[in-house]
Amino acid sequence: MPSFILEATARTPQVTLDPEAGTLLLLGESYPEDVPSFYAEIHDELEAFFTNTDSALHIDIKLTYFNSSSARALMELLDMLDEKAGNGKNIAVTWHCDPDDDITREFAQDISSDTIHITVEIVELLPEDNS
């Protein structure tokens, strides 16, 4: 299965799903004009990944800004991942938050309290990811 890559734009984050390494990265800002379509594509790629392999998946979320619609899409994405983990998939999520960004950190903490089968580790976003 080839890697799935979406280059970052002014409104959308960089998305890299590397099936061989078993990693998914979301990096940048997220306020796409069509949020459902943007996240549906990621959703479909993940479904394909889980269908084709039993490898573990590590997800790194490094979003410096996301709007409310993106927040909803992220919650749905984590719901799907939680369900997959409930069905035996090995999934881990690391959410990288800017130390000055209380809003994102609280949101990530809130979300992690709602997942049953995956844990969301919250770590500090490094300066090089925030440029």
Place this chain on the structure above:
Amino acid sequence: MKPDQLLRDIQNQLNDSSADKSDLAQSLASLNTAYQKQSRQLDRLTKLSDSTEAKLSQTNSKLEKLLRNLSRFVPDAVVAVLMREGAEQLPANSREKITVFFSDIVGFTGITERLEPERLAPLMTDYFTQMTEICTKWGGTLDQFIGDAIVIFFGAPASHGTEEDAVRAVGMATDMQNRLETLRTKWASEGMSLPFEVRMGIATGYCNVGNFGSHERLHYTAIGTAVNSAARIQSLSPPNEVMMAEDTYMLIRDHYKCDEDQIVTLQGHQHPTKLFKLRAGQQDNTERSLAASADGYRFYFDPQEVTDKEQVRALLEQALHSLDQDSQKTDV
């Protein structure tokens, strides 16, 4: 499972009379869990939206404060372009026909030596504030303060046409001289005994206008012979007068009365040029402040500065009443 799927399952179970009630109870429990989860997600989104709005409001306040401070350092016209279109859209250095105004206080060094710093600072702040206000009123681009000198130009970054730019520059200078007359009376009433006289010079010509300096620090300014000419004409102007180059006079002669003054050779000009002195006493109609003095009478009135109208009215009536009483005594 999503709530809509659960609802469909429950509907099917209700329609199926043979369905097991324990399955139905399980589906209802799952629906309740899903409902509670969605409710939490909704709360989370509302909280996120409120937090973002609060943060946005804070950022806006900071931006407004920054903008107010920026306006104190950068010409208003430049701030307007920065706000509307961004720094990239500031016009690149270009050659424009502008009218440059230059003013200087006569004997300022002597004033600084004779006035205490605590008296000098509010005096200069008052002076620069009032002059800046008039510059803004006439739409000038405040280039810079050089010590006690003020450099203002008209015609960039926005121009109203070469003639209108020149008319505005001269109108502003008239306004400034009139305001200074008022200010001198005010300062005298506050105990300031030193003369505060200002020379003003105006010239029109092509200049290079734009952002000059380094990449880190730019200054929007004008460079060219008109700037040098305005400075030189100012130095030739009598105190409390406005002198201008012939190029400016030709543009404003239908609007303001001037007298031919002297012929000089300005730097950058091959031939001698005539200078014109603006005839004094030409009021700007928008100037509402009054100042006058005579024996036993010193009057300064600026309605824009009045905070207690009743008190001012009572003082004026008291003065008129005293005047009437004295007149009656004289008549008797």
